[in-house]
Amino acid sequence: MKQRARSGLLLALSVSAVAATLSAVPAQAAGSSSPELRWRPCAQEGGPDRQECAELSVPLDYGDPEGPRTRLGVSRVPSDRPEARRGTLIVIPGGPGGSGTQRLAQKGKALRKELGGAYDLVALDPRGIGGSDRTGCGLSDEDRDLVNLRPWPGPGGDIADSVRRARRVADACARDGGPLLRSMSTANEVRDIDSFRSALGEEKLSAFASSYGTYVAAQYAQKYPDRTDRWVLDSNGDPDPKRVARGWSANLSPAMEQRFPDFARWAADPAREKDGPEGGGGLRLARRAEDVRPMVVALAERLDRHPKPTTTPGRPLTGNRLRQALQLAMYGDTAFAGTARLIKDAGDPRATPVLPAALAGSVPEHEAAVTVSTICNDVRWPRRSLPATARDVAADRARYPLTGGMPVGVFPCAFWKWAPAEEPARITSDGPSNVLMIQNLRDPATPYFGALKMREALGRRARMISVDSGGHGAYLGTGNACGDRKVTDFLRTGERPEKDVLCAR
Incomplete structure (x- = not known):
C-alpha cells in the first residue's frame, strides 16, 4: 500500500542494490536510557535543506532484548520556527518496502510549509530499507x-x-534470508517506531501515514494508544487481520x-x-x-x-x-x-x-x-x-x-517456510478519538471500499475525509484544497470535522 507507485504491494521500484550486513552493535543494558542519536546532514536533491540522518539500535527480537541488535536509519527535519513548535510528527511510508527517509525528502518541504513549524518532522527506515541494515x-x-x-x-x-x-x-x-529477514513484520515496525519515539525523548508522536503505512500507524495506535497525539491516515487499506496483504492484493482488481x-x-x-x-x-x-x-x-x-x-x-x-x-x-x-x-x-x-x-x-x-x-x-x-x-x-x-x-x-x-511469530492485532475503537482519515474515492491501490473497513474498525476514534479524486495519496497529492485544508487544520490546531465529510472536486 506505497507513496505513489512505491506504495503498493510488491512495488519497490528503484534499480540498484546494496549488500546486506547485520549490525554488531552491543546490546543495551536493561533499564538504561535511550541511546543518543548522532545527527548528521543528509539533505537530498529536491528535499528540505535541513534534513538530518542518524542510526538507531534496536533489538533484532524484542522478546530477547539482551540479544543481537540491528541498526535502523532515521531522519528528521527540525522545525524552522521553534517558537511555534508543538511536537514531533512521524512520516510513515508505504510499502512494505518504502523508505521513511526518502518519503520525508519527498514531502518535507510541503509539510514544513503547510504546518508552519508546528512540528519537528521525523521518519524511520524500516528494517532492511534505506539506511537500515539490509539482507536479501x-x-x-x-x-x-x-x-x-x-x-x-x-x-x-x-x-x-x-x-x-x-x-x-x-x-x-x-x-x-537469515534472522534479520525473519524479523521483518508490521508488529516489529510498530515496536521500532516506539523505540524511535523513546530515543527522541517524546512522550507522544503525531503521524502522517500513507498507504501500507496507515496499517502500521493503526497497529501502533492499537498497541500504544496513549502515545499518539494527532494521527493522520492517508490512503487506507482493509485492516482485516486474517487477510492483510492477501486482501489488499485481491482488492486491486475492482480498484482498477x-x-x-x-x-x-x-x-x-x-x-x-x-x-x-x-x-x-x-x-x-x-x-x-x-x-x-x-x-x-x-x-x-x-x-x-x-x-x-x-x-x-x-x-x-x-x-x-x-x-x-x-x-x-x-x-x-x-x-x-x-x-x-x-x-x-x-x-x-x-x-x-x-x-x-x-x-x-x-x-x-x-x-x-x-x-x-x-x-x-x-500472517499465514x-x-x-x-x-x-x-x-x-x-x-x-x-x-x-x-x-x-x-x-x-x-x-x-x-x-513460506516459517509461521508468523504472532497474530496481527485487530484494529478496534478502543483509545483516544484523535484519528483523521483522508481517502480518494478512486484509489487504484487502496480502494475506497477497503478504506471504509478501516473507518468501521476505528469507530468513534476517527473521522474520515472523502476526496472526489482519483489516484493514490490524497493529502498534498491531488490538489484538492478542501481535503488539504482540513488535514492541515487538524495537525496545526487539533480541529477535526464533527462528522465524516466529502470534499468535492
Whole structure:
C-alpha cells in the first residue's frame, strides 16, 4: 500500500542494490536510557535543506532484548520556527518496502510549509530499507522483474510459471534470508517506531501515514494508544487481520475498474490530439471514452501472443508488462501521457516502445526481500490446491480483464517456510478519538471500499475525509484544497470535522 507507485504491494521500484550486513552493535543494558542519536546532514536533491540522518539500535527480537541488535536509519527535519513548535510528527511510508527517509525528502518541504513549524518532522527506515541494515534472498534479476515478482499469469491465464517462481522465491528466502529477514513484520515496525519515539525523548508522536503505512500507524495506535497525539491516515487499506496483504492484493482488481474511467476520459478527450511531438498524431486513443477499455484489453491480449521489442534489450513489451504499466499509471494523472504513448507505440508497427523506468529494470534485492518477507511474516497465507487457485485466477481474469487475474495469483507466501511469530492485532475503537482519515474515492491501490473497513474498525476514534479524486495519496497529492485544508487544520490546531465529510472536486 506505497507513496505513489512505491506504495503498493510488491512495488519497490528503484534499480540498484546494496549488500546486506547485520549490525554488531552491543546490546543495551536493561533499564538504561535511550541511546543518543548522532545527527548528521543528509539533505537530498529536491528535499528540505535541513534534513538530518542518524542510526538507531534496536533489538533484532524484542522478546530477547539482551540479544543481537540491528541498526535502523532515521531522519528528521527540525522545525524552522521553534517558537511555534508543538511536537514531533512521524512520516510513515508505504510499502512494505518504502523508505521513511526518502518519503520525508519527498514531502518535507510541503509539510514544513503547510504546518508552519508546528512540528519537528521525523521518519524511520524500516528494517532492511534505506539506511537500515539490509539482507536479501539471493534472487535472480529475472525473478526480481516486477512482472515476475508479482504473480501475473501466462497467456490464457496459465499459472504454472508463476507458481514455480513463487516456490523458488520462498525457498531462496528460507535459505539465504537469515534472522534479520525473519524479523521483518508490521508488529516489529510498530515496536521500532516506539523505540524511535523513546530515543527522541517524546512522550507522544503525531503521524502522517500513507498507504501500507496507515496499517502500521493503526497497529501502533492499537498497541500504544496513549502515545499518539494527532494521527493522520492517508490512503487506507482493509485492516482485516486474517487477510492483510492477501486482501489488499485481491482488492486491486475492482480498484482498477473504479479508477480506469478517469484515464479513459482523459485519453478520449479531443485535447489529446495536440499532445505529444508535433506531427506525431497526439495521444488520443479513441473517439469515445467507452472505447478505450476494450482497445487496451485487446492490445494486451495481442501482446500476450506476440510480444514487441522495446528500447530495453531483453525486455519486450508483453501483455503483462502493458497491464503492469497501466496499473502503475493509475497512481497519478501525471503518468497518463506516458502510458498513452506506450499504448500508441505498442500498436504502431513503425514504433519501438519505451518502457517506464519501473519496468525497464529489476526490483533491488533488498527491497524485494523486505516486501516479500513482511507480507509473508505477518500472517499465514492459505495453501489452496493449484486447481482451486487456477479457477480463482480464471474467474478474476474474466471479471476484471485489465488486471488479468494477477491480484488473486500465487505469492511466495503460499510456500513460506516459517509461521508468523504472532497474530496481527485487530484494529478496534478502543483509545483516544484523535484519528483523521483522508481517502480518494478512486484509489487504484487502496480502494475506497477497503478504506471504509478501516473507518468501521476505528469507530468513534476517527473521522474520515472523502476526496472526489482519483489516484493514490490524497493529502498534498491531488490538489484538492478542501481535503488539504482540513488535514492541515487538524495537525496545526487539533480541529477535526464533527462528522465524516466529502470534499468535492
